[in-house]
Amino acid sequence: MGKWDILRGPAEDGADKRSEEQQGIAQPALEVIRGQGTEISLPTDFENVIVCRDILRILEGRRSVRQYSEQSLSLVELSFLLWCTQGTKKIVGRSKKAAFKTVPSAGARHPLECYVAVQRVEGLEPGLYHYRSLSHQLEKVYEVDNFPQRLAEAAYDQEYVGTAPVTLIWTAIPERTYWRYPDQAEKYVLLDAGHVCENLYLSCGMIGCGTCAIGHYRQQKADELVGVDGEEELVIYMAPVGKKKEEEVKA
Numbered sequence: 001m002g003k004w005d006i007l008r009g010p011a012e013d014g015a016d017k018r019s020e021e022q023q024g025i026a027q028p029a030l031e032v033i034r035g036q037g038t039e040i041s042l043p044t045d046f047e048n049v050i051v052c053r054d055i056l057r058i059l060e061g062r063r064s065v066r067q068y069s070e071q072s073l074s075l076v077e078l079s080f081l082l083w084c085t086q087g088t089k090k091i092v093g094r095s096k097k098a099a100f101k102t103v104p105s106a107g108a109r110h111p112l113e114c115y116v117a118v119q120r121v122e123g124l125e126p127g128l129y130h131y132r133s134l135s136h137q138l139e140k141v142y143e144v145d146n147f148p149q150r151l152a153e154a155a156y157d158q159e160y161v162g163t164a165p166v167t168l169i170w171t172a173i174p175e176r177t178y179w180r181y182p183d184q185a186e187k188y189v190l191l192d193a194g195h196v197c198e199n200l201y202l203s204c205g206m207i208g209c210g211t212c213a214i215g216h217y218r219q220q221k222a223d224e225l226v227g228v229d230g231e232e233e234l235v236i237y238m239a240p241v242g243k244k245k246e247e248e249v250k251a
């Protein structure tokens with residue numbers, strides 16, 4: 001494999017090798033299920049939490065925020081952020097299905113899953129949750145001991161990651177993209193992740209929250225924290241979220 005190959009398009013003719021889709025292999029599931037059957041429907045009265053709709057102001061004020069106030073997030077604030085980053089608007093197809101979400105994804109393959117490390121959200125027990133994007137629900141995966149320490153440790157000891165009321169942790173199931181794009185799957189999965197996290201920055205700006213993209217993490221620790229095998233499903237990005245501290249708002 002040559003240097004930067006992951007960033008290159010396919011060879012000369014622009015055609016990927018014969019994909020699993022072209023071979024008639026069944027497509028991977030649109031979503032994983034990680035809970036024990038108790039889904040929490042998320043509220044959608046977003047109007048009550050939006051404080052800014054001006055995209056230019058949000059872009060001008062956007063910074064990576066690494067200090068969070070003690071304040072909890074409300075459930076509708078968390079719901080808003082999940083909707084903006086992975087929300088499903090429509091599911092199409094019969095034998096081959098595709099979801100259309102609030103973020104773009106190469107071929108509408110949507111290889112990402114979103115887990116939510118909840119420390120301070122009104123109405124939610126602390127613990128690790130999984131976002132069921134297709135039905136806009138949360139399911140609890142499990143409780144986690146020493147959450148702040150384990151989050152910080154997973155993030156190469158970036159302490160502030162453990163202090164946020166909520167941390168979104170995105171995993172990838174690369175097979176979903178590989179099924180259609182065998183030569184480009186890695187690149188497309190990473191590009192998809194960028195869109196998702198940018199939507200998080202922007203939607204945080206709309207509700208007075210702040211976030212910081214975290215690409216520097218210990219793979220194995222992060223995979224263990226979320227309880228994925230690190231092969232078929234692996235952590236690729238995370239982002240702590242909280243209300244901005246007063247001084248961060250002014251800065």
Ligand SMILES: Cc1cc2nc3c(=O)[nH]c(=O)nc-3n(C[C@H](O)[C@H](O)[C@H](O)COP(=O)(O)O)c2cc1C
Nearest residue numbers: 062063064065066155158197212213214215216217
């Ligand atoms: C792919 C990616 C990975 C990042 N990883 C980290 C990280 O692990 N820790 C961190 O504190 N900031 C991280 N950041 C945030 C950048 O440091 C930040 O965007 C940059 O310093 C510019 O600052 P700004 O976002 O406030 O404009 C990451 C950003 C991106 C896009």
